[in-house]
Amino acid sequence: MIDLHTHSARSDGTDAPAELIAQAAEAGLSTIALTDHDTTVGWAEAAAAAQRHGITLVRGAELSTRHNRRSVHLLAYLFDPDEAELAEEMRRTREDRVPRLQRIVEHMAADGFPVTWEDVLAQVPEGPVSLGRPHLADALVAKGLAHDRSEVFARWLHNGSAFYEPHYATATADAVRLVRAAGGVPVLAHPFAVRRQRAVDGDDVAMLAEAGLVGIEADHRDLDDAGRTLARDLAADLDLVVTGSSDFHGDGKTNRLGENTTSPESLARIEAIASGATPLLR
Numbered sequence: 001m002i003d004l005h006t007h008s009a010r011s012d013g014t015d016a017p018a019e020l021i022a023q024a025a026e027a028g029l030s031t032i033a034l035t036d037h038d039t040t041v042g043w044a045e046a047a048a049a050a051q052r053h054g055i056t057l058v059r060g061a062e063l064s065t066r067h068n069r070r071s072v073h074l075l076a077y078l079f080d081p082d083e084a085e086l087a088e089e090m091r092r093t094r095e096d097r098v099p100r101l102q103r104i105v106e107h108m109a110a111d112g113f114p115v116t117w118e119d120v121l122a123q124v125p126e127g128p129v130s131l132g133r134p135h136l137a138d139a140l141v142a143k144g145l146a147h148d149r150s151e152v153f154a155r156w157l158h159n160g161s162a163f164y165e166p167h168y169a170t171a172t173a174d175a176v177r178l179v180r181a182a183g184g185v186p187v188l189a190h191p192f193a194v195r196r197q198r199a200v201d202g203d204d205v206a207m208l209a210e211a212g213l214v215g216i217e218a219d220h221r222d223l224d225d226a227g228r229t230l231a232r233d234l235a236a237d238l239d240l241v242v243t244g245s246s247d248f249h250g251d252g253k254t255n256r257l258g259e260n261t262t263s264p265e266s267l268a269r270i271e272a273i274a275s276g277a278t279p280l281l282r
Contacts, residue, residue, distance in 0.1 A: 002262040004033040004058060005075060005189065005217065005245030007252075009125045010042035011062075012134035014250030016125075017042035021049035021057070027257040031267065031279070033058035033077060033245070038094045039130040040081040047280050057280040058267075062189060063179070064093050065172040070199035071159060072172045072188070075217065075243075078274035079184025086178040089170045096168035097131045103165045104136060108156070111163075115139055133157045134252055149252050159196065172200075173211040180212040183276025187215035187243055192227035202234055209238040214273055219244025219260040241269045 007013035008020045015023065017034060024032040032055060034046045043059050050057035060077040081087060105117050115136070123138035124131065137152035146152045156163055170178070179186040188208065191200055200208075205216065218231035219242075235242045244260035247253070271279060 001029045001258045002031040002267050003029050003245050003258050004243050004262045005035050006032060006248040007036055008034060008042045010039055011036035011130040012132045012249060012252060014252050017046035018049035021046055021053055024257055025053035025055050029055060029258055031056040031058060033060045035060040035062045035075055037062050037130045037132060038064055038090045041128045050280055059277055063175050064169045065175040066169040067172040067199060067204060072199045074172060074175050075187040075189045076179040077185040077270055078277045079179055079182040080276035083182035086182040089178060092168050094130050100165050100167035101131055101136060104163050107163050114143055173208060176208055176211045176213050183274060185214045185270045185274050187217060188213060189217050190220040190222050191216060192230055193222035194224050194227065195222050205234050206238060209240060215241035215243050217245060218242045220247060221255060241266045
């Protein structure tokens, strides 16, 4: 089984990279991609754990991008993390997450929520972490204001919320080009999701394919049958690689490892295109 979209505690997952790999092996996965938000800091720990457990690691990241003023997530696989332009864009995005999150906390506190920046930091594990709204959600759960992250996002932290604040994000087409220039493989994450604001349509996907988009994530729990069919139809029309994955976040979401998977043929196409890095243990 091949799962190409997971998160560790280096961004908004709840498990350390090594723990994530151990769980993947226990779940029967043969291959896992670590795709933390806008960071590669978990790669080394995940690689060492993958060697111990004898499974293949696809090194990647989930990039925060923006198209037509809407948030679009782009999975990037097997890119060179030292390529200067892409690394700089990831740094800018990652660092701008901090003042963005502080603004949200200030706004919520002004509206009477009993939450402080210190409460948020108390939910962040030690070591480098790409901060995000899930850490604020954890703080609100710890305060007893909600049962879990999903409830917090549904009530207060979704993109249409009065508390929403944008952060720096690369234009999606530019991010596609940067990933390709870094030898990586860009794949559009959970397009046409029904549980979040739809950010792209078929014409947008065609435009991104012209910019160098390689694949589209068609099998994801946030896509309904119509969304999965549309993704597959676009993949056929535009010669895109079809992927599927769990978008696992540990205890941060109900998603389970391997609940959606990618075919060996699709992974082989991704590997054939990549030149920035190779899967470990393959």
